Amino acid sequence: MKRDLYFSKPLINAAGSLGFFPDLRGQDFRSLRDFGSLNRFGAFVTNPISLRPRLPTAHPAVIEFPGGFLLHTGLPNPGFHAALKKYSAKWNRADLPVIVHLMADRPEETQRMVRKLENAENVMAVQLGFAPLLADDIILLTLEMCLGELPLIFALPHEQVLTLGPKLMEGGASAVSLAAPRGAVYDRKGTLVTGRVYGQSLFPRALEVVRSAAMIGLPVIGSSGVWSEADVESMLKAGAMAVETDARLWVPKAATPTLSPSKSD
Numbered sequence: 441m442k443r444d445l446y447f448s449k450p451l452i453n454a455a456g457s458l459g460f461f462p463d464l465r466g467q468d469f470r471s472l473r474d475f476g477s478l479n480r481f482g483a484f485v486t487n488p489i490s491l492r493p494r495l496p497t498a499h500p501a502v503i504e505f506p507g508g509f510l511l512h513t514g515l516p517n518p519g520f521h522a523a524l525k526k527y528s529a530k531w532n533r534a535d536l537p538v539i540v541h542l543m544a545d546r547p548e549e550t551q552r553m554v555r556k557l558e559n560a561e562n563v564m565a566v567q568l569g570f571a572p573l574l575a576d577d578i579i580l581l582t583l584e585m586c587l588g589e590l591p592l593i594f595a596l597p598h599e600q601v602l603t604l605g606p607k608l609m610e611g612g613a614s615a616v617s618l619a620a621p622r623g624a625v626y627d628r629k630g631t632l633v634t635g636r637v638y639g640q641s642l643f644p645r646a647l648e649v650v651r652s653a654a655m656i657g658l659p660v661i662g663s664s665g666v667w668s669e670a671d672v673e674s675m676l677k678a679g680a681m682a683v684e685t686d687a688r689l690w691v692p693k694a695a696t697p698t699l700s701p702s703k704s705d
Contacts, residue, residue: 445591445614447682449482454686455541461530484536490543493519503625508639510625537564544568551585558589565591595619605658617661638687654679
């Protein structure tokens with residue numbers, strides 16, 4: 441029987457922001473003060489996990505621009521089977537329910553990972569992220585093959601939320617979330633670097649997508665540029681069922697993004 445997707449508290453972390461399991465002992469997340477504390481969080485989202493291990497990119501980068509920064513890492517992770525062996529017991533003992541973020545590169549491989557997670561304790565849902573420009577048909581096939589006990593959250597680029605989101609809901613998905621948008625910036629050497637984009641400047645566009653999605657009845661998790669309690673409240677007021685914050689968890693207020701590129705892509 442398929443489980444319902446329900447958040448007892450509306451705030452969650454975005455994939456890639458806090459590691460593979462909810463253990464913040466010894467970490468200096470001063471920015472959490474803006475959201476009260478971890479007691480405000482309703483779930484923990486893991487770093488992206490692929491079926492096979494992935495090494496960091498040979499040329500990781502954090503490049504600032506007005507209003508945010510671009511981050512390129514290659515999404516390093518130990519691979520699904522190693523991650524399950526290493527972290528499943530920690531997920532079970534965690535105070536927060538866990539949402540496992542899977543890199544859904546191939547439908548048949550994603551199906552195998554989702555089926556394994558159905559037996560993992562304290563995993564409340566699976567969030568699926570996709571490669572850029574992946575065809576809608578492949579994403580819809582992934583949904584069809586992965587439907588089962590666990591709620592499925594589809595992390596989509598802003599431009600796909602309103603076009604593909606309704607089809608996913610009709611097919612049995614539980615929610616859509618806003619994936620961090622991709623972009624490109626020239627570094628100091630004049631090399632064009634692509635990656636995921638973060639920062640406060642993304643918030644107005646993300647809020648409009650959430651508002652539009654809610655107006656057509658999509659269960660949507662708001663994210664991108666969520667930097668304060670006021671941003672969380674704005675997302676909820678616009679109709680979000682929950683709100684993800686990402687880079688704000690790394691960057692203390694008024695600080696520059698001195699980040700470890702191993703956190704996310």
